[in-house]
Amino acid sequence: MSFQFPALLRFAISLFAFFYAGSIYGEVTLPKVLDSHMVVQRDLPVHMWGWAAAGESVTVSFRGQDRTTAANDLGLWSVYMPPGAAGGPFQLTVKGNNTITLEDILVGDVWVAGGQSNMEFEMRKASTAAVDLPKAADDKIRLMIVKKEFSEFPKTDLDGTAWTASTPESAKEFSAVAWYFAQEIEQREHVPVGVIDSTWGGTVAEAWTSLTALGADPGLAPVFTARGHMTEREASASLEQKVRTRLIDEAKVQGKPAPKFAWHPVLNTWAPAQLFNAMIAPLTPFPIRGVIWYQGESNSALERYPTYERLFRTMIEDWRNQWSIGDFPFLYVQLANFKSTPAEEYFQIRESQRRTLELRNTGMAVTIDIGNPDDVHPTDKLTVGRRLALAARALSYGEQLEFSGPLYRQVTPEGSNLRVWFDHATSLEAKGGALTGFEVAGTDGQFAPADAKIDGSTVVLSSPSVVLPVAARYGWANSPECHLYNGAGLPASPFTSIK
Numbered sequence: 016m017s018f019q020f021p022a023l024l025r026f027a028i029s030l031f032a033f034f035y036a037g038s039i040y041g042e043v044t045l046p047k048v049l050d051s052h053m054v055v056q057r058d059l060p061v062h063m064w065g066w067a068a069a070g071e072s073v074t075v076s077f078r079g080q081d082r083t084t085a086a087n088d089l090g091l092w093s094v095y096m097p098p099g100a101a102g103g104p105f106q107l108t109v110k111g112n113n114t115i116t117l118e119d120i121l122v123g124d125v126w127v128a129g130g131q132s133n134m135e136f137e138m139r140k141a142s143t144a145a146v147d148l149p150k151a152a153d154d155k156i157r158l159m160i161v162k163k164e165f166s167e168f169p170k171t172d173l174d175g176t177a178w179t180a181s182t183p184e185s186a187k188e189f190s191a192v193a194w195y196f197a198q199e200i201e202q203r204e205h206v207p208v209g210v211i212d213s214t215w216g217g218t219v220a221e222a223w224t225s226l227t228a229l230g231a232d233p234g235l236a237p238v239f240t241a242r243g244h245m246t247e248r249e250a251s252a253s254l255e256q257k258v259r260t261r262l263i264d265e266a267k268v269q270g271k272p273a274p275k276f277a278w279h280p281v282l283n284t285w286a287p288a289q290l291f292n293a294m295i296a297p298l299t300p301f302p303i304r305g306v307i308w309y310q311g312e313s314n315s316a317l318e319r320y321p322t323y324e325r326l327f328r329t330m331i332e333d334w335r336n337q338w339s340i341g342d343f344p345f346l347y348v349q350l351a352n353f354k355s356t357p358a359e360e361y362f363q364i365r366e367s368q369r370r371t372l373e374l375r376n377t378g379m380a381v382t383i384d385i386g387n388p389d390d391v392h393p394t395d396k397l398t399v400g401r402r403l404a405l406a407a408r409a410l411s412y413g414e415q416l417e418f419s420g421p422l423y424r425q426v427t428p429e430g431s432n433l434r435v436w437f438d439h440a441t442s443l444e445a446k447g448g449a450l451t452g453f454e455v456a457g458t459d460g461q462f463a464p465a466d467a468k469i470d471g472s473t474v475v476l477s478s479p480s481v482v483l484p485v486a487a488r489y490g491w492a493n494s495p496e497c498h499l500y501n502g503a504g505l506p507a508s509p510f511t512s513i514k
Contacts, residue, residue, distance in 0.1 A: 103120055
């Protein structure tokens with residue numbers, strides 16, 4: 016009988032081996048996020064860290080400044096260099112028993128792009144790729160793609176990652192939304208922009224949230240219950256795989272064609288914290304300007320969406336706590352219009368996303384007008400990136416501009432009518448069609464289509480089938496017809512007045 020180490024012991028041994036790698040070889044090493052061609056965050060201390068022999072003296076030199084420290088008993092060292100303004104390129108050296116020289120470093124703004132497939136969606140697939148990819152060479156935009164990986168425990172380094180300047184070749188596999196966002200920020204703010212693409216299609220928000228944060232909130236217990244059901248499916252899939260392997264081997268021995276089977280993936284990518292541990296935790300010592308995020312489709316199932324608002328808020332606050340640089344801007348994309356299955360309620364996720372704007376320093380790009388009803392992956396990523404950039408320009412860079420479409424504030428009764436009040440509602444208009452998509456309900460909670468009329472910065476609703484309406488909603492479908500915009504040409508977010 017073979018002996019197997021408990022999971023925690025295996026982790027401790029691997030962590031020990033990682034930390035002491037520098038001690039064994041007597042060389043200074045750096046995490047992969049610290050490399051030539053990177054962008055470091057302006058106006059914040061530049062954090063440099065890594066591994067060396069225990070007690071080894073390490074000196075970092077950058078922009079004419081030197082800082083010296085010593086590796087601790089575990090071989091870990093860390094030093095903060097003075098903050099500075101945007102500029103470069105610079106050289107940085109790390110010297111211990113050996114010397115590491117990093118070249119072509121820019122100082123500017125660093126953004127992390129996270130989420131699932133619509134953020135992962137590569138530039139080469141975008142509808143604008145044929146025009147924009149050949150012009151993607153921009154040395155002031157630096158890109159890094161985090162390799163897909165999951166882990167049961169928080170990792171201290173990434174696997175197989177490198178920074179590169181934006182070129183037609185490097186940009187084609189990069190997130191289209193993130194690339195267009197970076198281009199807009201670089202051109203508008205005139206500073207170098209680095210973007211870290213840490214995405215994985217078809218994943219849930221709980222996989223991107225630390226166990227510490229998930230476990231601290233009893234209200235998020237359903238995510239662990241869901242994981243338990245999935246673990247049962249994984250065990251079943253593992254057993255099925257063993258059976259498949261046996262049947263394939265038997266067919267090979269008998270000289271017969273290998274049987275074909277349906278493939279069932281192992282669902283580690285949906286496990287709580289597994290993607291945070293491998294693809295976010297190693298980045299948290301690296302100072303950033305903010306985050307852009309596009310996710311929610313995988314949380315839209317009937318058994319998952321009720322916890323999404325609480326989960327999404329927890330994830331945002333968790334990332335801010337993990338980075339420890341304050342409430343940095345967290346800008347996200349509201350789900351686009353798509354004719355999903357009845358078992359998925361995109362409109363519920365959109366409402367959760369709208370309500371999450373209550374968190375400080377958050378912004379939302381509404382995309383209800385630019386999706387593809389028949390494809391969950393709409394190819395217009397240019398508009399998405401630019402709408403996220405509008406939020407960044409206003410919230411992070413202080414530009415005086417309209418950055419949001421109309422957002423529901425409240426409803427007030429007026430006899431047999433309801434008046435809906437909006438923020439970001441200058442010059443409301445019905446664009447591209449009649450003002451459809453509004454519904455009202457009485458005290459029985461039964462909604463009926465409403466006649467809608469714009470009145471200044473409000474919309475007045477009425478319905479012959481609802482005598483005394485008390486509630487309103489808009490765009491309450493997976494793929495609704497929505498035509499309400501403000502004067503800046505930005506669409507109104509779907510909403511419901513019922514909490």
